Amino acid sequence: MINIIRPELLDITDLMLKKIVYYGRFNVFEILFENIPYKILDIISKSNPLDLKIENVDEFSYIEDIWNDHYRFEEENEKPIISPTDINHEKLINLIISIGREKYYNHICWTESIKIYWIKLAIDYSSYTTNQDKHYFIKYEKLIEMFNLKFDFTDKTSIKQHIQLFGKEITWKYIININDANFLNLLD
16 A cells, blocks of 8 residues: 555665565565666665675564564465475676666676575575575575576585585585485585
């Protein structure tokens, strides 16, 4: 209703914009940009919304952000997830980057540290069995595709490249989650 009647009442902060990016909420960003572009442009003129590193890591909590702080561990897997049609990280990121280019905001880009941070998050989330972060954040495989990277976890050289980029711990977390017996061929 606010969107239709009085869009100027809509407000957004840097953290809120980062949460929109984190959850891949293209439709939310689109509504905000159509109705309060001056507020969005003000935020992105000063910071890179792709940089999800923040002081307090707990700022991204789907329990608080999506489920309004109602959390019961036993029922977590039964709670509804945002529809996959409402999540589109790639489309949202491309839009934000194109706005940055159009406005000459050269700081809105993928830096190596931002790419590594996103991939580490995606791999961490894929290893959780009960946590639904993996349903809200972009998948590792999609990120690798977006960044034009390719790794073969049946090849030692490729694994070493992955380790150089993301570290041993993250690489190991991914390897134990891929469930690919071909990995054992390295022992031959």
